[in-house]
Amino acid sequence: MLRSGTSIGANYREAYRGRSKAEFIAKCGDSLREIEETAYWLELIVESGIVTDEKLKALRQECDELTAIFITIIKKARSKEEKNMKNNLLSSPGHSACPSSFILHPSYF
Secondary structure, three states, X not given: OHHHXXXXXXXXXXXXXXXXXXXXXXXXXXXXXXXXXXXXXHHHHHHHXXXXXXXXXXXXXXXXXXXXXXXXXXHHHHHHHHHHHHHHHHOOOOOOOOHHHOOOOXXXX
């Protein structure tokens, strides 16, 4: 749990300093997976009776909140990436205003 719990921040720092949008999205996905793993370990600790649910309630709530935050970050980043790809495609050489006459420019291959 210590490894997965601390890895969340490390992965986000790597994402924030990523060299590309794809790298940012991938590292945020890594953070999300670590949040899920941490939530799993917290659930096991409660279910095993080692610690009461009440004692871990705040930590479990924080995991839920972080999950929601990272899902939103990833969705927004993907949406922006798709918009940029679409805009780049529309402004590239060989593109006509009429979709039926769209021609792939040789630079695409």
